[in-house]
Amino acid sequence: MRIGILTSGGDCPGLNAVIRAAVLTGIKEYDFEFVGLRDGWRGLVQGDVRTLNRSAVRGISRVGGTILGTSRTNPYDAEGGGADNIAATMKRLGIDGIIAIGGEGTLAGAKRLADDGIPVLGVPKTIDNDLAATDYTFGFDTAVEIATEAGDRLRTTGDSHMRCMVLEVMGRHVGWIALHSGISVGAHAILIPEHPMTIEEISEYVRSVYDRGRAPLVVVSEGFKLAGMDEEYSRKGVDASNRPRLGGISEMLAPMIEEATGIESRSTVLGHIQRGGAPTGSDRVLATRFGIAAVRAAADGEWGSMVALRGTEIERVSFAEALGELKTVPQSRYEEIKHLFG
Amino acid sequence: MRIGILTSGGDCPGLNAVIRAAVLTGIKEYDFEFVGLRDGWRGLVQGDVRTLNRSAVRGISRVGGTILGTSRTNPYDAEGGGADNIAATMKRLGIDGIIAIGGEGTLAGAKRLADDGIPVLGVPKTIDNDLAATDYTFGFDTAVEIATEAGDRLRTTGDSHMRCMVLEVMGRHVGWIALHSGISVGAHAILIPEHPMTIEEISEYVRSVYDRGRAPLVVVSEGFKLAGMDEEYSRKGVDASNRPRLGGISEMLAPMIEEATGIESRSTVLGHIQRGGAPTGSDRVLATRFGIAAVRAAADGEWGSMVALRGTEIERVSFAEALGELKTVPQSRYEEIKHLFG
Amino acid sequence: MRIGILTSGGDCPGLNAVIRAAVLTGIKEYDFEFVGLRDGWRGLVQGDVRTLNRSAVRGISRVGGTILGTSRTNPYDAEGGGADNIAATMKRLGIDGIIAIGGEGTLAGAKRLADDGIPVLGVPKTIDNDLAATDYTFGFDTAVEIATEAGDRLRTTGDSHMRCMVLEVMGRHVGWIALHSGISVGAHAILIPEHPMTIEEISEYVRSVYDRGRAPLVVVSEGFKLAGMDEEYSRKGVDASNRPRLGGISEMLAPMIEEATGIESRSTVLGHIQRGGAPTGSDRVLATRFGIAAVRAAADGEWGSMVALRGTEIERVSFAEALGELKTVPQSRYEEIKHLFG
Amino acid sequence: MRIGILTSGGDCPGLNAVIRAAVLTGIKEYDFEFVGLRDGWRGLVQGDVRTLNRSAVRGISRVGGTILGTSRTNPYDAEGGGADNIAATMKRLGIDGIIAIGGEGTLAGAKRLADDGIPVLGVPKTIDNDLAATDYTFGFDTAVEIATEAGDRLRTTGDSHMRCMVLEVMGRHVGWIALHSGISVGAHAILIPEHPMTIEEISEYVRSVYDRGRAPLVVVSEGFKLAGMDEEYSRKGVDASNRPRLGGISEMLAPMIEEATGIESRSTVLGHIQRGGAPTGSDRVLATRFGIAAVRAAADGEWGSMVALRGTEIERVSFAEALGELKTVPQSRYEEIKHLFG
Structure with a gap:
């Protein structure tokens, strides 16, 4: 299997750790191949790829940002976009599935592609911690x-x-x-x-x-x-x-x-x-676990799902679940600390 | 209500944040008073106390160690120890209940005291993350x-x-x-x-x-x-x-x-x-939430329980639950990352 | 001898290390006493002082800011200011000399007071590194x-x-x-x-x-x-x-x-x-050496001088020397690195 | 001109910043070429080189260690060593001069080579700060x-x-x-x-x-x-x-x-x-200045000298001067702080 990885939306410490863990686990556990799609969905719709082998991901988990670049390109609006074009591009490049790492916009795009039959998996990214489907995300x-x-x-x-x-x-x-x-x-x-x-x-x-x-x-x-x-x-x-x-x-x-x-x-x-610079140890661990879980989901053929942290476990959830309402700070959490004020 | 707080066992970044949050919330939300028991159970069995008011806890949440000192004194073995003596000491000092912050040994002591009728609450502390009852603890x-x-x-x-x-x-x-x-x-x-x-x-x-x-x-x-x-x-x-x-x-x-x-x-x-020095932001948040939760448990009269993190929530668990087996790294977690080796 | 210490102008990491080193060295080497003047020259002109003994300076060298507070009060313009008033205030408080820690404005005030017969010593402070008399200062x-x-x-x-x-x-x-x-x-x-x-x-x-x-x-x-x-x-x-x-x-x-x-x-x-927070090790060392040198200058009766770093040595320079032109970046230093540009 | 750079002895934060600054300044200011000699003198005596162009030094000044590797090989004892062999190797590789970055042993080797007619320049490296010829060195x-x-x-x-x-x-x-x-x-x-x-x-x-x-x-x-x-x-x-x-x-x-x-x-x-990891800002600045100064000395044909920090200036000193006695802590510096003890 040959998997394309992309990072989309604002960058976030930990993106590289996801990439590294997915690539190493995929190569060593499943004998997968990987290509990096440059600048988010742009790389997919334009077929702009780079090699992602072991040496490409060496030492990157402690480096901020994303070695793949990122953009806010929408996979449907861009020239070359839409499920049919993307399917054709993937076929041409020999890509069997996509791991898309991104926030709500990215995951919404991924869901639509999945609904249209493209094999795509999501890894949630939000510095703001505003995705309801996961307890926390890296960054x-x-x-x-x-x-x-x-x-x-x-x-x-x-x-x-x-x-x-x-x-x-x-x-x-x-x-x-x-x-x-x-x-x-x-x-x-x-x-x-x-x-x-x-x-x-x-x-x-x-x-x-x-x-x-x-x-x-x-x-x-x-x-x-x-x-x-x-x-x-x-x-x-x-x-x-x-x-x-x-x-x-x-x-x-x-x-x-x-x-x-x-x-x-x-x-x-x-x-x-x-949003820049080396991730904390804690974020590197979470990002690494997400990367591993994503590639395992690919191996299991669980396309159309997203990985998520629940308690101390990494689970798979549906895109629909991930794209519910914004996870706001509940009033109880705010009340909890109000006596520390003033 | 007048509450004694103690920290026992090896020190750990975040202890002071627990103390500060408990004291501020107790004073401002419930009009409680607090005394610090010096050097863990030793302070309790010997009645060695210090004032814990607002100014005593000012700015301490980012300071490592514990302002109360710690020791490995056992509340039953020490001179002045045992439930009867401790009850007498508490009465003499006007202390209505105890918040004990510590690891397995401390919590075992707390459980025994609670079983013997002493109003005591636990806050789990383990740098090693080896307590099964809580997802994580500070430090x-x-x-x-x-x-x-x-x-x-x-x-x-x-x-x-x-x-x-x-x-x-x-x-x-x-x-x-x-x-x-x-x-x-x-x-x-x-x-x-x-x-x-x-x-x-x-x-x-x-x-x-x-x-x-x-x-x-x-x-x-x-x-x-x-x-x-x-x-x-x-x-x-x-x-x-x-x-x-x-x-x-x-x-x-x-x-x-x-x-x-x-x-x-x-x-x-x-x-x-x-184990020394300023806690990470994440540990300060968790320790603060534990401190708040402990004092709320005291206000609810939930003596004999311990606070714990479950997912993103702070819950109350029984001491018995806390003192089960050691939380070891499960084989699945070790297998998960073995392809990152070598 | 009883010495008043003040910090004036914008705060800077290292001020507390100067204070601590001066106080400890003064007490232990020379049997001096110290008082802290609150909020820069304001404390001097208004006679607003606090105790500076060993316990007051405990552990402060790694804490940013200044425990004495600071302000931009000018010792001549303020009510109670001017050499005569200040001399009277010092006499009333039993203060024999002043260590003034500050930047160009502070040192200009100190020079004028020294010219008017007030025993005052300077410690240079400038985050911007714009004082010509010293190679570097803390902060x-x-x-x-x-x-x-x-x-x-x-x-x-x-x-x-x-x-x-x-x-x-x-x-x-x-x-x-x-x-x-x-x-x-x-x-x-x-x-x-x-x-x-x-x-x-x-x-x-x-x-x-x-x-x-x-x-x-x-x-x-x-x-x-x-x-x-x-x-x-x-x-x-x-x-x-x-x-x-x-x-x-x-x-x-x-x-x-x-x-x-x-x-x-x-x-x-x-x-x-x-400008906030813990000073680097290097700044703590320099600030400590300045504090020691200032109190030694006081012991030597070298009022009217300022301590300065020259190479690896701490020297005494006249206020006049300190208050020459701004130390700008010389063209040669800028040229030196221009090939790293672009 | 084509210059070989080597790092020798124990590694030290800042080595890469020296390399980067020398290469960028040499290429852009003087149109020099550079090769990296692998693992200190070993790379020179065995003619084991790597390319050092702009992209090779990209972003390395904040990375600890040395991209060239290091060893404790002595240029005279090693097989292929000695001035004649080294001169032949340099001729074969088209290397006109050497910049050797290292501590006392390295500089002693460099001095002997220089005395034997090899064009070599020194950059002092000592984490311990024990070289008398320079106020400080990076690391x-x-x-x-x-x-x-x-x-x-x-x-x-x-x-x-x-x-x-x-x-x-x-x-x-x-x-x-x-x-x-x-x-x-x-x-x-x-x-x-x-x-x-x-x-x-x-x-x-x-x-x-x-x-x-x-x-x-x-x-x-x-x-x-x-x-x-x-x-x-x-x-x-x-x-x-x-x-x-x-x-x-x-x-x-x-x-x-x-x-x-x-x-x-x-x-x-x-x-x-x-000795590992990212250098402080201060060390990166000093190392960068050393690298620039070394390449300028090469351009000036000042072989046989070493760069050194004196006050705030980078100067050139003779190897002989650099290899005098160990720079120990003078008694006065130790006395200075003894009242902070106890």
């Missing part, structure tokens, strides 16, 4: 660790100047990275998309911390929205085009907190460093 | 991370000299740290207590790696035993008292590998640095 | 290390997406952090205040890297100015008040590079995490 | 940083159990790594080869720390020798063959301290992890 742990190191650093400079430090972490739609890194650094407030707050509520936490003689530390998801934010904008006459985009929430919050409390406030946006 | 992730960093470093020096590097990690009875850190660093052989191997088998892996032009990297649990090791000793006339103790297995293996393969081999014993 | 090495880790991470995500990554590091007036961290991460262009470039020159580097099949990595000082930037603004009709402030140069550059080259570009601003 | 900073991280970790586990922790670091003949990492972690005693102490003196420090309620932390160079150690052995009847070798001093000290003080003591030997 999330690394992102939390990087945010933890940054928050630990911000705390001491905050304390020295008695400033409120606002740390913005990834999480467009869900607050998992903010929740975990906020707990980890002992944040005095954690602001997540699932739980809008007013600037008054936030300022209340900030002030109470300051009044106890400590420098407030706030961790905020990039996707957090202030309760009443739109009204606030209107009140100030801020035009929609000038309202902060995703990724800039902390830069808006810091001056608002400063204005509301009189406490000097500073913003830090972690941004891309959360 | 394990940090130990794997430290071993991963060490293994990544050993690899480059091994490659430069074409030496076989043998890295010994913690794990007296179970191989979890070696398994996870070995996967993480891409070890060419992982040697664990659950899976004895002969020196010939190990050498076979080492030689095949070397013959492919790579420097072999072996990760070994401190508790690994060579298959046929005792026979080997006898053959060489090595007296029992001179046989390597736990903690020295890599120092025995490296010269044996060198002798068997002719490949220069070096040993590194990570030792105590695996 | 710089930590900032370079943090920027190095961030750059290493950005590289892998850049490679995966074939994006140009622009990393902004500290350095308002001098490019040392950008130079060293740029070398360290293997940046394809390093942009520093001392060496303006046009967007065309930058784009040329970026494009040539991309054309070789690599993802361009640009490191830029916050104080870098585009050659012809003001003209560019005028051309685009951008009002002065909307031109990027210091600290936002990378956010301006990334879209300009993208526009000029057609290569997707992303910006990351490291900001405050460069 | 030392990384080793100190790794020892600092380990010491920080040991401290918390020591504190929890009130144990004396003994950390052994590299340094066979000089105590620089122990001195700097000992200062950095706030060790209560630093034991270096230059300053023998008796077990009674060491125990005195340990006891006084313990009596103040703290867990003693001792940092010791591998080459430290107890004052009166030989007498001690004789007294105990320990045969010479059973006396600890270099590398095992901490394992001897810990039980001796425990016996002398009654304080539980534990040993950790860092070993090979100090």
Whole structure:
């Protein structure tokens, strides 16, 4: 059997560990061959491939990013796309099946291809931890660790100047990275998309911390929205085009907190460093297990499924299951830690 | 309610995060008071306590070790020990219940006290990940991370000299740290207590790696035993008292590998640095959740139980359940990664 | 002798190591006493002090920030300021001399006080490495290390997406952090205040890297100015008040590079995490040596001087020497590495 | 011009950064060609070479070890060695000059070859920082940083159990790594080869720390020798063959301290992890500057010299100067920090 592997969507620490484990296990356990499809679905629809043998995957599990490149190409929209074209390309290249590593968009594409008869398997990838079908995926742990190191650093400079430090972490739609890194650094407030707050509520936490003689530390998801934010904008006459985009929430919050409390406030946006670089040991282990499980599913002919972590086990789930609703932070998890605030 | 907290047995990154979360949640959610019992059960049997208020737990969740100190005192054997004496001491100090954070020995003591009517709750602690009742506990992730960093470093020096590097990690009875850190660093052989191997088998892996032009990297649990090791000793006339103790297995293996393969081999014993220092973000989160859950169990009067991680949830389990057999690495987990070897 | 210590200006990893070393050496070698002046010169002019004994400095050398707090108060402008008032305050508090740890502004204040007869000693602090009197100061090495880790991470995500990554590091007036961290991460262009470039020159580097099949990595000082930037603004009709402030140069550059080259570009601003958190070993050593040298200078009655690193030795220099021109990156150092660009 | 590069002796973080900088600068600034000589002098005497072009050095400056391999081959003793043979080999391979990166033995070989008319340049390498001709070399900073991280970790586990922790670091003949990492972690005693102490003196420090309620932390160079150690052995009847070798001093000290003080003591030997893995930013900068300077010296025809760091400048020195006496820790540097002890 000859399997094509692709990585699609935003990159994530651990992608290479998936690739390496799949290739080594496939070659040594099942005598499979592998080709790498360049830049996600683009490599498949355009038949742009590279060799994936043992030496190609040597030492890559501790390297961030993806050796295969990635893109946001959709397998149906692209030129050469669609199930028929892809089937033809696979036949031409002698590829019997596809392992697609990616997030919700990628898996949705994979599902549609599977429904159209293409033998494809999914490996879930989401730094934000927003896929319901799996307890965790690789990359999330690394992102939390990087945010933890940054928050630990911000705390001491905050304390020295008695400033409120606002740390913005990834999480467009869900607050998992903010929740975990906020707990980890002992944040005095954690602001997540699932739980809008007013600037008054936030300022209340900030002030109470300051009044106890400590420098407030706030961790905020990039996707957090202030309760009443739109009204606030209107009140100030801020035009929609000038309202902060995703990724800039902390830069808006810091001056608002400063204005509301009189406490000097500073913003830090972690941004891309959360998704680059060497994965944590924990992410390498999970990614390796996913890679092994994917190739075993291929050997079992279980096309159309996706691997997932459930407790301590790697299981196979249907794409449909994987593509249900977004896994948001449940209210109970947020309530659990609210007494650590303020 | 006034609760005594103690940490017992070997220290572990995350202990302080448990303490902090329990104290903050207890004070703010339930209006509890807390005292710290010094040096594990010793503090309880001798009534040696310290204050645990908000300022005492400030900023400790990122600090390794335990602010309460620890010891291996047994609550029944020590002077002042036994349920009756302890009940009297608790009464005298106004302590209504105990949260005991510790490993199997500690939890066995806690169970016996609970059976004898002392209100006590358990929080599981084991760097080695050998408690069956919980998916993971804090400290394990940090130990794997430290071993991963060490293994990544050993690899480059091994490659430069074409030496076989043998890295010994913690794990007296179970191989979890070696398994996870070995996967993480891409070890060419992982040697664990659950899976004895002969020196010939190990050498076979080492030689095949070397013959492919790579420097072999072996990760070994401190508790690994060579298959046929005792026979080997006898053959060489090595007296029992001179046989390597736990903690020295890599120092025995490296010269044996060198002798068997002719490949220069070096040993590194990570030792105590695996259990000290700042916990990973992931361990801080888990420890914090355990601390919160323990104090909530106290509020619910659920004495005699232990908190545990099951999937992504924190649950309460009975001590009996916690104290079943050692959680060893199942053969399936070892088989899963064997094609990454050699 | 009773010595007051203060830290002033922006915080910096290593301040606490200076304090600890001065206090321990002073107490044990000279039988001195110490008081901490809170929040820089504010503590001196307002007589706001705290105890600095052995237990107060326990374990602080590895903690970022300053346990004494800091501010930008000027000893002459503040209420209670000026040499006469300060002399009176010192007499009242029984303080015989001052060790002032700070950057150029702080040292200028210290010089003026010394000229006015106040016994004061300086310890140089500048994360940016812009003081000519000393080869290096503590904090710089930590900032370079943090920027190095961030750059290493950005590289892998850049490679995966074939994006140009622009990393902004500290350095308002001098490019040392950008130079060293740029070398360290293997940046394809390093942009520093001392060496303006046009967007065309930058784009040329970026494009040539991309054309070789690599993802361009640009490191830029916050104080870098585009050659012809003001003209560019005028051309685009951008009002002065909307031109990027210091600290936002990378956010301006990334879209300009993208526009000029057609290569997707992303910006990351490291900001405050460069100045917080645990100092590197190297910074702890330098800071410790400065603290020891300062207290020895006090013992020798060498008031009015500042400690400085020259080669591998700590020497005493006059304030006047310390306050000469800014230490910029010499053209030769920039030329040295230009062949690593592109 | 066509230059051969070799790395010889023990590996060291930063070797690859030297190679990369020399190759890039040589190719781009001077149009030189490069070949890599495999495994130190062995590659030269046996004419075993590999290509060193731009793509061969891509991204290697952050990778530990050496891509060229290393060995302890002596250019005069080896088969094919000696100046005449080497000159013939160089002619055959079209190599016009050699850049040899190594420690004292390597540089001594280089000097002899230079004296015999072979065009050779030196780049100093010593993790131990024992070469007098240069203020520092790359690798030392990384080793100190790794020892600092380990010491920080040991401290918390020591504190929890009130144990004396003994950390052994590299340094066979000089105590620089122990001195700097000992200062950095706030060790209560630093034991270096230059300053023998008796077990009674060491125990005195340990006891006084313990009596103040703290867990003693001792940092010791591998080459430290107890004052009166030989007498001690004789007294105990320990045969010479059973006396600890270099590398095992901490394992001897810990039980001796425990016996002398009654304080539980534990040993950790860092070993090979100090020399592997990614160099610190500071080491990458220094190594890069050395590589650039070496190729510039070649362009200037300055064969027979070695590059060296003096203050903040890279200079050229004669081999003779480089090979003077070992750079030991001067008594003044040791005295400087003695009040931080105990």
